[in-house]
Amino acid sequence: MRLTLKIWRQENASAQGALQTYDLDGISADMSFLEMLDVLNEKLQGEGQEPVAFDHDCREGICGTCSLMINGEAHGPEVTTTCQLHMRSFNDGDTITIEPWRADAFPVVRDLIVDRSAFDRIIQSGGFISANTGSAPEANSVPAPRDKAMRAFNVATCIGCGACVAACPNGSASLFMGAKITHLGELPQGQPERYSRVVDMVAQHDHEGFGGCTNIGECASACPKEIPLDVISQLNKDLRDAMRMGL
Amino acid sequence: MAVSGLIFIGFVLTHMYGNLKAFAGEESFNEYAHHLRTIGEPMLPESGLLWVIRLVLIVSLVVHVSSALILARRAGAARTVKYAVKKNKHSSISSRTMRWGGLTILVFLVWHLLNFTIVKVNPSGGETDNPYQLMVDTFDLWWMTLIYLAAMAALALHLHHGTFSAMQTLGWTNSAAARTRARTAGWVLAIVIAGGFSLVPIFVLLGVID
Amino acid sequence: MASTVDVSGNTVLTTPPNQQSDDAHGYYTLGEKIADTKAPAGPIKDRWTTHKMNNRLVNPANRRKLDVIIVGTGLAGGAAAATLGEAGYNVKSFCYQDSPRRAHSIAAQGGINAAKNYKEDGDSTYRLFYDTVKGGDYRSRESNVYRLAEVSANIIDQCVAQGVPFAREYGGLLDNRSFGGVQVSRTFYARGQTGQQLLIGAYQAMERQVAAGTVTQYTRHEMLELIIVDGKARGIIARDMVTGAIETHLADVVVLASGGYGNVFFLSTNAMGSNVTAAWRAHRKGAYMANPCYTQIHPTCIPVSGDHQSKLTLMSESLRNDGRIWVPKKAEDCTKDPRDIPEEDRDYYLERIYPSFGNLVPRDIASRQAKNVCDEGRGVGPMVGDFRRGVYLDFADAIKRLGEDAVREKYDNLFDMYERITGENPYEVPMRIYPAVHYVMGGLWVDYDLQSNIDGLFVTGEANFSDHGANRLGASALMQGLADGYFVLPNTIREYLADGPFDAIDESHPEVVAARTEVEDRIQKFLSINGTRTVDSYHKELGNIMWEYCGMERTEDGLRKAIDMIRELKADFWSNVKVLGTADSLNQSLEKAGRVADFLELGELMCIDALNRRESCGGHFRAESQTEDGEALRHDDEFAYVAAWEFGGEGGQPVLHKEDLVYTAIEMKQRSYK
Numbered sequence A: 001m002r003l004t005l006k007i008w009r010q011e012n013a014s015a016q017g018a019l020q021t022y023d024l025d026g027i028s029a030d031m032s033f034l035e036m037l038d039v040l041n042e043k044l045q046g047e048g049q050e051p052v053a054f055d056h057d058c059r060e061g062i063c064g065t066c067s068l069m070i071n072g073e074a075h076g077p078e079v080t081t082t083c084q085l086h087m088r089s090f091n092d093g094d095t096i097t098i099e100p101w102r103a104d105a106f107p108v109v110r111d112l113i114v115d116r117s118a119f120d121r122i123i124q125s126g127g128f129i130s131a132n133t134g135s136a137p138e139a140n141s142v143p144a145p146r147d148k149a150m151r152a153f154n155v156a157t158c159i160g161c162g163a164c165v166a167a168c169p170n171g172s173a174s175l176f177m178g179a180k181i182t183h184l185g186e187l188p189q190g191q192p193e194r195y196s197r198v199v200d201m202v203a204q205h206d207h208e209g210f211g212g213c214t215n216i217g218e219c220a221s222a223c224p225k226e227i228p229l230d231v232i233s234q235l236n237k238d239l240r241d242a243m244r245m246g247l
Numbered sequence B: 001m002a003v004s005g006l007i008f009i010g011f012v013l014t015h016m017y018g019n020l021k022a023f024a025g026e027e028s029f030n031e032y033a034h035h036l037r038t039i040g041e042p043m044l045p046e047s048g049l050l051w052v053i054r055l056v057l058i059v060s061l062v063v064h065v066s067s068a069l070i071l072a073r074r075a076g077a078a079r080t081v082k083y084a085v086k087k088n089k090h091s092s093i094s095s096r097t098m099r100w101g102g103l104t105i106l107v108f109l110v111w112h113l114l115n116f117t118i119v120k121v122n123p124s125g126g127e128t129d130n131p132y133q134l135m136v137d138t139f140d141l142w143w144m145t146l147i148y149l150a151a152m153a154a155l156a157l158h159l160h161h162g163t164f165s166a167m168q169t170l171g172w173t174n175s176a177a178a179r180t181r182a183r184t185a186g187w188v189l190a191i192v193i194a195g196g197f198s199l200v201p202i203f204v205l206l207g208v209i210d
Numbered sequence C: 001m002a003s004t005v006d007v008s009g010n011t012v013l014t015t016p017p018n019q020q021s022d023d024a025h026g027y028y029t030l031g032e033k034i035a036d037t038k039a040p041a042g043p044i045k046d047r048w049t050t051h052k053m054n055n056r057l058v059n060p061a062n063r064r065k066l067d068v069i070i071v072g073t074g075l076a077g078g079a080a081a082a083t084l085g086e087a088g089y090n091v092k093s094f095c096y097q098d099s100p101r102r103a104h105s106i107a108a109q110g111g112i113n114a115a116k117n118y119k120e121d122g123d124s125t126y127r128l129f130y131d132t133v134k135g136g137d138y139r140s141r142e143s144n145v146y147r148l149a150e151v152s153a154n155i156i157d158q159c160v161a162q163g164v165p166f167a168r169e170y171g172g173l174l175d176n177r178s179f180g181g182v183q184v185s186r187t188f189y190a191r192g193q194t195g196q197q198l199l200i201g202a203y204q205a206m207e208r209q210v211a212a213g214t215v216t217q218y219t220r221h222e223m224l225e226l227i228i229v230d231g232k233a234r235g236i237i238a239r240d241m242v243t244g245a246i247e248t249h250l251a252d253v254v255v256l257a258s259g260g261y262g263n264v265f266f267l268s269t270n271a272m273g274s275n276v277t278a279a280w281r282a283h284r285k286g287a288y289m290a291n292p293c294y295t296q297i298h299p300t301c302i303p304v305s306g307d308h309q310s311k312l313t314l315m316s317e318s319l320r321n322d323g324r325i326w327v328p329k330k331a332e333d334c335t336k337d338p339r340d341i342p343e344e345d346r347d348y349y350l351e352r353i354y355p356s357f358g359n360l361v362p363r364d365i366a367s368r369q370a371k372n373v374c375d376e377g378r379g380v381g382p383m384v385g386d387f388r389r390g391v392y393l394d395f396a397d398a399i400k401r402l403g404e405d406a407v408r409e410k411y412d413n414l415f416d417m418y419e420r421i422t423g424e425n426p427y428e429v430p431m432r433i434y435p436a437v438h439y440v441m442g443g444l445w446v447d448y449d450l451q452s453n454i455d456g457l458f459v460t461g462e463a464n465f466s467d468h469g470a471n472r473l474g475a476s477a478l479m480q481g482l483a484d485g486y487f488v489l490p491n492t493i494r495e496y497l498a499d500g501p502f503d504a505i506d507e508s509h510p511e512v513v514a515a516r517t518e519v520e521d522r523i524q525k526f527l528s529i530n531g532t533r534t535v536d537s538y539h540k541e542l543g544n545i546m547w548e549y550c551g552m553e554r555t556e557d558g559l560r561k562a563i564d565m566i567r568e569l570k571a572d573f574w575s576n577v578k579v580l581g582t583a584d585s586l587n588q589s590l591e592k593a594g595r596v597a598d599f600l601e602l603g604e605l606m607c608i609d610a611l612n613r614r615e616s617c618g619g620h621f622r623a624e625s626q627t628e629d630g631e632a633l634r635h636d637d638e639f640a641y642v643a644a645w646e647f648g649g650e651g652g653q654p655v656l657h658k659e660d661l662v663y664t665a666i667e668m669k670q671r672s673y674k
């Protein structure tokens, strides 16, 4: 198939960027979206132009590195990651606009690559259970009810890709944060730090410059791991309980 | 924000109910307007409770509007470079128009208060001391009715998302079922309140109430 | 070669070791044997305890004066950073991704082994040890493997305490399953995302230390050189991949946890960025590379769909429990719709050749037979190169027998993934599968302390060679990564660090300057060649050579040919590669160029190692060494050793150091699956 690509090119964080148009032919429906970009990059290099920089690693939908805004949809038209999106979701002759995640807390590094270290800092502020190596009790000494463990698992599948932020009209990272708070808050091991965790993480989130959540719900529909909106409700509940405790 | 929103919901719900007294006729409506000012007596001075309510409403308004401003400012700063193309997949129009809807309601409110409480402007030049008559006179004008109906549309949208949003903000929607319930509540409140309010102007215009 | 047959029908080799064949003659020189691996003596079950006791301690007040560099944030590196940070050392952690959480360990699906014996089915430390040594085809070091089995139970405890959401039973206790043909149930899992959950646990523990100030994380930093001063590893040169700045980081000790090098094959199940650079740079500075030819090829991957293919996706082995593998009997049927091929024209070749194990034969056998039928021209699916690379994995019988719903319940997510990638619905059309490179057992040589032959250079996880011999059992890599990171390294590194802090060195030290200059020159070289071919095109070509001649089946002639081809390709690379852009910006072509340059050198060494090892063992199958039935045939008399290769200098020959494998706690047997 033949495609017209409009791709955001930007030299570095401080440079001015712009959308550039490229024509690409000979794309097969079996290619993944990133393989389509590989083909473009080989072609560009053949013509002496620098390839388009984009982030990716596992190409298996699990590492959360890939991160493209495709025709205005985070990770494109399917509920999956960019790397698992295939060209059969597009048609011959399509024009595809490819942009980086847009959020000031995720500054553009180059072309389609952004800096998501803000997510690491949110985790640093409290997204963990303090359990030093070697101090752990026998694993089965603390049973975890199966339904709670299941819920914890379902939301622990977040891959930290940032699509939720990219899709949210407010640029909020509440879904990402809620997923972690719910994961740890559902487990018995996560209880001691449950309320300080939510207070600290929310403070860091706001400090990073993410927007506030007004429950629009675009995040959950963009999430490749289908993290449900109730994690944001859970976050709010825990936050309210924490405030009641005077934290 | 959620709390002030819920207070508003409570208020508009009762207010809407009160307005429906218009169907019971002039006396009943005016008595209700008078009653508003006398409940609590003699424990409270005249209009005492009304002022308590007003105070709560004013505080809520300040909280609500300032939270809205803060959120809007944060959202603006969170994405200073806009997308060239951006689609919205599953969010409702109401959720994305909360700010405009809120602003519309605010503008409406200013006029509404000028109209009915503070200045009591009677656009058709009639009497202003009789609440019932003021109301009937107002809605006898088709364009006034239109303004009110437009405001009710904005209110409906605001309530549709606002109700769900408030529950989500308060952490009451921790499961898919609870979320569905909250969304349904949004629909119900939007239709009941905006619909209920709209009845009076429409029926006045149609001449059923006069 | 003499042998006897024991009671269980296994062949026990009895001839003493003496090398009879020397296929690699002329490609290498023979060095000294490795005399001491620091493995303690005594009963196997006491070795680790005694060793831990004997290792010296570091005074807590001294720890923050000790700088530890850890390259890699996968299970091995992330767990080590967290643990050493908690202990109070001053840790610097490096990874090439934008966050430590994205290390390749995240992709592991199946599970992690631990000898917990929760099911009371007879599991024990010894049995896990036994299974692992046997699975590795008696080419691993017994003391290391025993220790691995010993600490496995602690890993589960640690992970649960961190909040890893393992699968649970209704009563709230941990669930586990049997995996990879093992007879006991000891694999703990978190649906099909075990690696992800374990890594997030380690990552969170590490981030906690970042907040505490004991760990500093350097993301998007690639280690490009090792710094050795006075015979000790004292730091690294790294490139900030965003700004291009070349940075010097000095420390008292360096730990490499940089993962495996399966990407030398270009197509593999590894992440795109997985590379050998950190290990290879250390190798060039003197660290031995052990058993580089041991590669694991996984039978159930989604086949290549065309020349554009960039990576291969693994599908869980569990599919072989219900799917039947076949190809058409006649080559002319290969383009037909498989549903139109009548039963009598289908060749269920695994069931035919291995009537008792059928579709459940071990990974290496299933992989090799698939290659054989495709080489015969009976492969299915699209034409890639000059033949079709795929065999059917058919669920029609299972659907008939169990019903579509039951099949859906078991394999839903795998079928979905398959459909997303291939566009075919496996409930209707048989799946197509093909083997793919998945894991490397080889890596930098380490002693019992996980220290390489360079003082102060420790190597953990897939980057080292130590625990899996010639073949790794399913669910054991995660176990090893976390064992190394949480429990082994923290207890062995202190023996080394007890002598520290070492003399301060500064950036103007001649060794430091030399390392730095070397890196800068190399980068300038890449950018200045300005040839005609892209880096990727070289990588693909190298991959094809490796797959063809150093893949599932290796022959003497093929390996020789491959060595020549790689040498030629390497020369061409250095004169004709085209790397655009600049050194001082984010430049993905430049990053790849460095990795591919190292893969070219590694590929050659892998072929030499494979050529030298004229025996078949585990994942290494030499066509010259097979039984009459075509099964792998080991030669314990000649090859019961670890081949540790020393860099022979630019253009020189690698030097082979042998470490004899001695088994006191287990008896060597030839495996059989007929």
Ligand SMILES: Cc1cc2nc3c(=O)[nH]c(=O)nc-3n(C[C@H](O)[C@H](O)[C@H](O)COP(=O)(O)OP(=O)(O)OC[C@H]3O[C@@H](n4cnc5c(N)ncnc54)[C@H](O)[C@@H]3O)c2cc1C
Pocket (backbone or CB within 6 Å): C071, C072, C073, C074, C075, C076, C077, C094, C095, C096, C097, C100, C102, C103, C104, C105, C106, C107, C108, C109, C110, C111, C112, C194, C195, C221, C222, C223, C224, C257, C258, C259, C260, C269, C270, C271, C274, C275, C277, C278, C314, C438, C439, C460, C461, C462, C463, C474, C475, C476, C477, C478, C479, C481
């Ligand atoms: C698809 C798949 C499924 C698997 N499933 C299982 C399973 O079910 N059970 C099991 O036990 N094993 C499984 N494995 C194997 C297992 O996942 C790996 O062997 C293991 O995770 C390796 O961990 P590691 O910590 O050694 O390295 P990795 O996780 O690969 O981490 C390497 C780290 O090193 C860094 N790095 C590398 N080079 C450099 C450099 N030059 N400079 C700076 N940083 C660098 C990277 O950034 C990364 O942080 C699977 C493997 C694959 C590919």
Ligand code: HEM
Pocket (backbone or CB within 6 Å): A213, A214, A215, B001, B002, B003, B004, B005, B006, B008, B009, B012, B061, B064, B065, B068, B069, B071, B098, B099, B101, B102, B103, B105, B106, B109, B158, B159, B161, B162, B163, B164, B165, B166, B167, B169
């Ligand atoms: C006076 C002018 C008003 C403005 C400017 C305004 C604006 C806003 C904005 C911007 C939001 C944020 C969106 C969100 O959090 O979901 C909001 C929420 C809300 N508003 Fe209003 N609004 C106004 C009046 C009202 C009125 C009159 C009502 C009730 C009848 C109301 C009920 C709500 C509710 C329930 C919410 C949800 C609160 C939450 O999610 O925490 N608002 N409003």
Ligand code: HEM
Pocket (backbone or CB within 6 Å): B012, B015, B019, B033, B034, B036, B054, B057, B105, B109, B112, B113, B116, B117, B131, B135, B148, B155, B197, B198, B200, B201
């Ligand atoms: C068609 C719809 C409406 C009608 C017919 C209506 C009618 C009235 C009337 C007659 C009064 C005067 C009552 C009195 O002074 O005794 C009044 C007051 C008021 N209305 Fe409405 N109203 C409508 C909608 C709304 C809405 C949507 C809001 C809020 C967003 C609102 C907010 C108020 C307020 C705050 C007062 C003043 C109460 C006070 O403090 O005295 N009204 N309205």
Ligand code: SF4
Pocket (backbone or CB within 6 Å): A157, A158, A159, A160, A161, A162, A163, A164, A165, A175, A176, A179, A219, A222, A223, A224, A225, A226, A227
């Ligand atoms: S919540 Fe979903 S969209 Fe957001 S970071 Fe996690 S996986 Fe990505």
Ligand code: F3S
Pocket (backbone or CB within 6 Å): A167, A168, A169, A170, A171, A172, A173, A174, A175, A212, A213, A214, A215, A216, A217, A218, A219, A220, A229, A232
């Ligand atoms: S889209 Fe944004 S507003 Fe909240 S519900 Fe999701 S974070």
Ligand code: FES
Pocket (backbone or CB within 6 Å): A055, A056, A057, A058, A059, A060, A061, A062, A063, A064, A065, A066, A081, A082, A083, A084
């Ligand atoms: S590249 Fe890993 S999730 Fe897409």
